[in-house]
Amino acid sequence: MFEFSFVCDAFDGWFARKFNQVSTFGAVLDTVTDRISIACLLVVLSQVYRPGLVFLSLLALDIASHWLQMYITFLFGKASHKDVNDSTNWLFKAYYGNMMFMGYYCVACEVNVLWN
Structure with a gap:
């Protein structure tokens, strides 16, 4: 579920x-x-x-x-917490700026929670 x-x-x-x-x-x-x-x-x-x-x-x-x-x-x-264009944090820019990067880590986190 x-x-x-x-x-x-x-x-x-x-x-x-x-x-x-x-x-x-x-x-x-x-x-x-x-x-x-x-x-x-x-x-x-x-x-x-x-x-x-x-x-x-x-x-x-x-x-x-x-x-x-x-x-x-x-x-x-x-307007959104995902608006990080002016952020100096490279990890925020990578996470919210690249959907493949973000998707991989979201799925990996969910799989980790469910398997452990």
Whole structure:
């Protein structure tokens, strides 16, 4: 089920950009739904693998890091957290600027979570 959610999220973003249906509300909603699905997965993993403190720590890190990213995005008046044209961080530019690079790491992360 988690894999289905991941694939739907990828297509949702692609269709939104293709048909110019991108909005601030959509960006926030996408991030919130992503955090909810990751939270559910990490809570389940924390119950399956004891002690679950590692998974709950990852949950806190995931929520805090994405909240800060979205907050900074809107603080600087950007339309999307993926707008890194003026960023000096080479990793952000590589990740958000090259869809193959981003796709590989997204899929690799999901596979790693599911297989471990």
